[in-house]
Amino acid sequence: MRPVFAIFSARFRGLLQYRAAALAGLATQFFWGLIRLMIFDAFYRSSTAPQPMDYAQVAVYIWLGQAFFALLPQWMDGEIQESLRSGTVAYEMLRPVGLYELWFARNLASRTAPVILRAVPLLAIAIPFLGLGLPASWTAAGAFCVAMVAAALLSAAIATLMTTTLLWTVSGEGIWQLLALTMWLFSGTLIPLPFFPEWLQPLVNALPFRGLMDVPFRIWSGHIPPSAVLPNLASVACWTAVIIGMGRLLIARGTRKLVVQGG
């Protein structure tokens, strides 16, 4: 575990240097958060039908979505891509650490470091000023923290699985774009998942993506009651284990055919 943690922490520290990117990201998140909130505000004012979530829960969902947007595995770690393109991956294969563990640690860092730079200031402003309510209870707050850790691990697992496809395609942008669209839709990034039609709910619940956003956010607001937390987290954990298994399998197959070109 020590090497994996060391790689994680080095990449994490490297990424914390990018203050300007974090600031720009923060501004964008505020902007989109306000727009999305206004849309829902208008929707709640004009609609009299009962909605699947109350307005306060939607506000929580939206602001947390903005705060943790960078957690989504929507682009690949630039250093890994560069190492495969340039052949520096040869060095990584000379280390006494498995390629999967190495990439997982890097992906985990490149998913979480930018989030911390954005989430902390965003929450600090959105809670007192922009209608982001506090967690429903102490239990909900604790469960939310566990669910966010699970979300980070799931995100890194998906990112690493996607990274392994680079062993076959080298550039791999296409497959990432497909994934990003699917993920925005089914993680709750675009519209909170409870608003999806009834007939879509079984699919939404079966896919792994809700563990990235929907599950932790609804735990915070109490929309998922404490009694339902465990089954939800268990499903996220299962998916994470399956995706890690798939990634390991692909790496084992891919490295057998990997050709590091040139001298």
Added chain:
Amino acid sequence: MPFIEAEHLVKTFHVSEREPGIGGALRGLFHRRGREVRALDGVSFAIREGEMLGYIGPNGAGKSTTVKVLGGILVPDSGTCTVMGRVPWKDRVAHVRTIGAVFGQRTQLWWGLPVVESFDLLRDIYGVAAAEHARVLAELVEVLELGPLLSTPVRQLSLGQRMRCDLAASLLHSPRILFLDEPTIGLDAPAKLAVRDFLRKLNREKGVTVLLTTHDLDDIEALCERVLLINHGRILHDGTLADLRRRVTGEKRVVLDLADDGRDVSDPDATVIRREGKRIHLSFDPTRVTASALISRLTANHPVRDLTVENPPIEEIIARIYKDTAA
């Protein structure tokens, strides 16, 4: 059992091909073409512990492929290979702990971090104890003069500085074997000399076995007693550089600096191969005429100011071998 042993290594790569132009691109959509390239075609050699071996050959000869097989990165199609009794690709994790590598054109340091943090990271990756790490690092910092560089981010290092740091990075876990792929490429003369001095010391004092892949024959001449020459995936020469030279040509050279332009310089036992103003290069066969006899004849007949006797430059010899073995 030899320290490093390779027997009949064969590795074939598939190279995709398509005809140029849009027509070729369209045909390529339906019909994939390619050919097989034998990067290694029965490569065998044995290396003793503590040797410093030069590995040379033109681009695409199979050098890097060999190094990758020895490093456990590539699995050969056939043939066997053991390094310190282990098969690299079967026992990868144990194997890579005993080797270090520097690929001159690529860095193993983390671009965005200060050098010392890359070193700490490697310490954790290899699980080196803190006290041991401090000792090895202090030694490397002293020999390679890294003191002022440690807190600099890697992206701000000059190439020579980066190479010294890369060398240190490859040695932090005290490997018994070091693979070097063009460690002096792009370096200025003082930096080259510093790297060579360091490698010589490393080999003599620590007994680290070094496999040096390079196009810079001065590196080889300065460092390696034994040379492996590879082309088209086959080992063409395994011996000293002097043997290699003798195999191709026994000729020697005389370079004359004359007072006049020496239009009339000629000798029955020597041929003029190049004129540069008042400097004339002659080639002769030392089995037909001794150097002293030739020199006394030349100095008697011409206004010679200065002269030197030398071997043909090694580059010329290698170029001749590459050409002779071209398929």
